[in-house]
Amino acid sequence: MSQCIAFHSYKGGTGKTTIACNLAAMLAFKGYNVSLLDLDVYAPSLHSYFDCNPDKWINDLLFENSELREIMVDMTPALTQYTAEGSNKKLGRLLVGFSNPQKEEIYKLEGTIKTANANIQLLRRFVQLREDLISDYDSDYVILDTSPGIRYWSINSLAVADVLFLTLKYGDLDIEGTIKMAKDIYGSFTKFGSKSFLLLNRVAGYCVPRAYALGSQPEKSNNNPHHNNIVQVPEEGPIELAVIRDELGSDTFLSDQTRMEMISSIPCYCDIQFKKKEFLTVLQHPDHPFAKQLEHLAMTEQIKV
């Protein structure tokens, strides 16, 4: 069995790419075969993340200018440096497909979808891409980093996925939009076999004092930007499912509104967020709360293969 997981959001900047890359690396490090695709076709960034300038892109495959083997870059060597010296740890494989950031390629993809005949060919090749990654490349996980919002390629990406992670950054303006989008779009997918979850990102509890985060009834402070976003953080071990207490009135407000289970809350990680370049934190800093939480996510039943 395999799982195709799509990371999606209402707005950009919610951390989809960072979480998708780290989760992909985490799973590959645990021995799974993982294929990661940059389907944020309107604003690709995986090539920057992996500092890779491939000869062939996903765009080439969609336009039949290349074969699948030409576009999937083996990033497994990037993982091996994190295995303990002398360790016999068996890694999985991390293959990454990149989207072309050239504006001509983005226009081409956008322009082509206006032609029905060409449109269906692109869609079919896209469906085939996912199928081939699972059947020909034995991928246990296919992880899709999608475009935010309701756009042609984000809808198509969500349609081919088994599991949808609707990522949102708490305390931002995207909550309202996220709820609306979840109601408008996600029902279409879950009705026909997809599983969808909320994934809360950058939740307070790590970069703010732990004692404060753990306070049962913290006093509001206008000086603390996180005063409304409190996560239950245990003394040790991974952070459990977020329980949000805020003026929205209910601990389960988001889940109630979107009818989606909150699968995980990723803690705010300002220390790495403001690094010049975040790169596979889960492997570089496996004890970081961010890494711990992602490890917890990787092991959840909901995405188990």
Added chain:
Amino acid sequence: MSRAANELNRAEDQNNSGGGDSSRSPLIPGIDLPVQNTNSKILLLYGPSGVGKTLYCRQFLREGLIKGHRCVFVSTALSKMQFNALFSNIDSRKPVDPIEFINPRDDAAAPLSRHNYKVISGKKLVTAILSNIIRSLETTVGNDTKAAPSTRDSIDGNISNKAVRLVVDSLTHMLLLLRERTLMQFVMDLTDVLKKFNATAILSLTTSSMDQSLVTNLGSVVDGVIEMRLKEDSYGLAIRSIRVRHIKGAYYDPRWLTFRISTNGNIIFSNGHSSLAGGQAGLTCTLCAKPIIGAPLVRSDFVFDSKECMEIYQRLENAYGSKISDTGLPSEAFDASFFFIDMVGLSDPTLSVKNQVHKIEILNELIHSCDAFRKVSTGKKVILPAGDGMAIGFLSKPEIPLELSIQLHRKLRAYNEEKSLAEEIGVRIGLASGPVFTVADLNNVQNIWGPGIILARRVMDAGDKGHILVAESLAQVLLSLKDEYRQIIRLISDKYKIKHGQQIKLYTAYSDDFGNPQIPAKVFINR
């Protein structure tokens, strides 16, 4: 062997025997429209050595001969003898005119000696080729204008006349005799000349990955560029494919289409929808367009090859709502009636394969000879091969399937009269109607699919040899249509159980010279 492979082989067989619909050009995605619907197109065909460029050019001219076009083959590399050998085994069904061969460097009439060996190169060669082409084409125009002098268009300087197909195979060899700049000038001059003669031309170029600038330069002069590529599969077998890189001023599809070269040098396109297969359409998944092997999954009146495809389609349909057609997927249904036929006893192990094939061929011929089949235009009928028989969907009058059944039965009776038991052809037929949807396959060939096809199959399955069984929906329409149908269509079961426990009303059509008056065994048991 897969259905796709069967169709491919059938395409080749028909092609080899000349029995296919060879009047159609090879279906390179996107090329038909620009080549067939405009006055003149000069195309550059490039690809690596051995990919099949010359044979594609050969096929291009072969198709031209069949259509009655004037055909010219220009080469600086081939001798007349080699040219004759290249075109010796084409099956062009009475070509109206021979292909003219032009090579100023080759003088077949003169005995070869060091005294008369022609060494022409550079601008002289270019001039000689262009002069020969102009002479050849003007001769054609001259001959034709004697018959129809008004065809010469003096307003825009174009000579609208008999269509011309010209091949220059290859520019690569000319590059050995010319400088690149002279070659470019030659192509520009040739383009100007050909545009005045309503000509479609292919100029071939053998390239390596180093020659992209030459392709780009030549591509800017011609009207379109076709690319061929050659790869190896994991077994080391050659995989050839072709696509249109660009066509000026026309829609084109940049997809690669794989093809192979038959033993007699014909280009056979894959995906089971070769134009040479007579336009027969296979059953393909609505979403992924792959041929469906085995029983299709049907949902919302669409057909899928897997649960996964069906679910993805449903998600898209739900997400895009009424704008599902934005994805390019089908959204509208229309009514069709179906004729499903199965040859009884064809898979009898005592029958030789040769005998089986012969019977299939005879049945196909008989069906094609029926007026009911012939009078429906190609665009209004779709043939779906199905094991021992076939399904034919008619998008025209509802009585066509019944008329076809009656005519076919009469022809079969006449055929069987003088045949031994082993040679006899027995069939059972199921007729039904229902909504269908158009589904574009990978070659943009429009297929149809709908629940009526399945119902026709179920109805046919209920019958024995000689039965013409009709589903209720179609029977009711026919009974209300003509009084004579009331004499021949009879209800035989009002609760016949088909697959999944579904109950249907079943009718049979028979008279003295068609159909089977007996109650089908399955219906009898089912009662």
